[in-house]
Amino acid sequence: MDNAELRQYILNFSLDDGPHSNQGYNRVLLQLFGYAGHGKSSFINSCKYIIDDGEKFKEHAEPENIQSKGGKTMIREAYVLTKSITIVDNRGFSATDSFQRAEIYAQLGNFIPIGEKVTWTDNYIAMMNRLEDAELNPNYFDFIVPILIYSADYDLKGTQREELKTFLENCERMTGIFPIIVISKKESGVVKNIKKMFNLMGSKVIIPIENFTMEDHDKTQGKTEKILTIIHKALEEVRSRLREKRNSVDDRVQQKKFLLEYIYNADQEKKEKQWRIEEINRRDEEMRKEKSGSCRIL
Ligand SMILES: Nc1nc2c(ncn2[C@@H]2O[C@H](COP(=O)(O)OP(=O)(O)O)[C@@H](O)[C@H]2O)c(=O)[nH]1
Numbered sequence: 001m002d003n004a005e006l007r008q009y010i011l012n013f014s015l016d017d018g019p020h021s022n023q024g025y026n027r028v029l030l031q032l033f034g035y036a037g038h039g040k041s042s043f044i045n046s047c048k049y050i051i052d053d054g055e056k057f058k059e060h061a062e063p064e065n066i067q068s069k070g071g072k073t074m075i076r077e078a079y080v081l082t083k084s085i086t087i088v089d090n091r092g093f094s095a096t097d098s099f100q101r102a103e104i105y106a107q108l109g110n111f112i113p114i115g116e117k118v119t120w121t122d123n124y125i126a127m128m129n130r131l132e133d134a135e136l137n138p139n140y141f142d143f144i145v146p147i148l149i150y151s152a153d154y155d156l157k158g159t160q161r162e163e164l165k166t167f168l169e170n171c172e173r174m175t176g177i178f179p180i181i182v183i184s185k186k187e188s189g190v191v192k193n194i195k196k197m198f199n200l201m202g203s204k205v206i207i208p209i210e211n212f213t214m215e216d217h218d219k220t221q222g223k224t225e226k227i228l229t230i231i232h233k234a235l236e237e238v239r240s241r242l243r244e245k246r247n248s249v250d251d252r253v254q255q256k257k258f259l260l261e262y263i264y265n266a267d268q269e270k271k272e273k274q275w276r277i278e279e280i281n282r283r284d285e286e287m288r289k290e291k292s293g294s295c296r297i298l
Pocket residue numbers: 034035036037038039040041042043062063064065184185186209210211212213214
């Protein structure tokens with residue numbers, strides 16, 4: 001397909017077209033992940049630039065992180081690309097807090113809706129209550145395709161690599177799709193090595209790009225093709241999944257088991273951390289008492 005055909009395919013894409021129709025899904029959600037500054041907002045702007053009518057480059061998504069005071073509430077915008085496709089920028093990825101990750105997994109599995117605003121829950125009871133509430137009214141069936149935006153100039157350290165691999169695997173568990181890897185700023189690093197790293201993590205679809213930015217937005221054939229190809233690949237994943245009749249009840253049971261276990265472990269982790277802190281404080285207190293006691297004897 002040439003660029004015009006790819007664009008038309010994307011614009012015409014409908015979830016109702018498969019042999020089993022939409023199987024309850026009402027939109028495709030391209031959910032972006034990635035570290036701050038790797039080009040998520042720029043990728044949204046690139047997609048809008050290529051798909052929307054009009055020649056002018058606009059910054060729909062602000063190319064920087066917006067996080068409210070206290071870092072607990074996150075404002076996330078959903079950008080409508082076509083009548084069937086929406087893109088969401090997920091700023092929670094680099095979170096080290098397991099509860100925040102649990103929240104992301106819950107979203108990926110459609111257990112809680114992707115809203116405009118997320119207030120992170122940070123304990124077991126609150127998280128379980130949210131899940132229970134959401135289950136009462138599960139009318140938001142997004143077909144989620146996870147996409148990781150990773151900058152070519154970034155060097156990932158050992159433990160971060162492990163974390164990322166686990167994250168990618170868990171994304172697949174919750175959505176049925178292994179995240180598509182987009183290597184942004186491809187001129188700024190050695191793409192071959194990064195591809196190899198992601199191959200080892202199990203990635204099949206890895207596409208290096210240069211985003212369109214305010215500084216450089218010449219609509220060249222090559223750049224345009226890459227952006228269109230990513231969206232096309234995502235839609236092909238959706239199409240192939242919808243060709244099979246999905247056993248949504250089974251899927252949901254498996255996802256829920258995983259999620260409950262994950263939240264339980266997150267809670268244990270948090271408690272252990274608290275215990276360790278309390279233990280250190282207790283020892284400090286004892287030492288302090290011992291010292292003041294020995295001072296008095298002297
Ligand atoms: N040269 C180049 N710069 C990029 C590319 N993608 C993003 N940028 C720049 O990198 C910076 C961070 O990008 P941004 O989209 O805000 O990253 P985010 O934090 O992941 O949303 C901005 O100054 C962008 O203009 C790219 O593919 N090539």
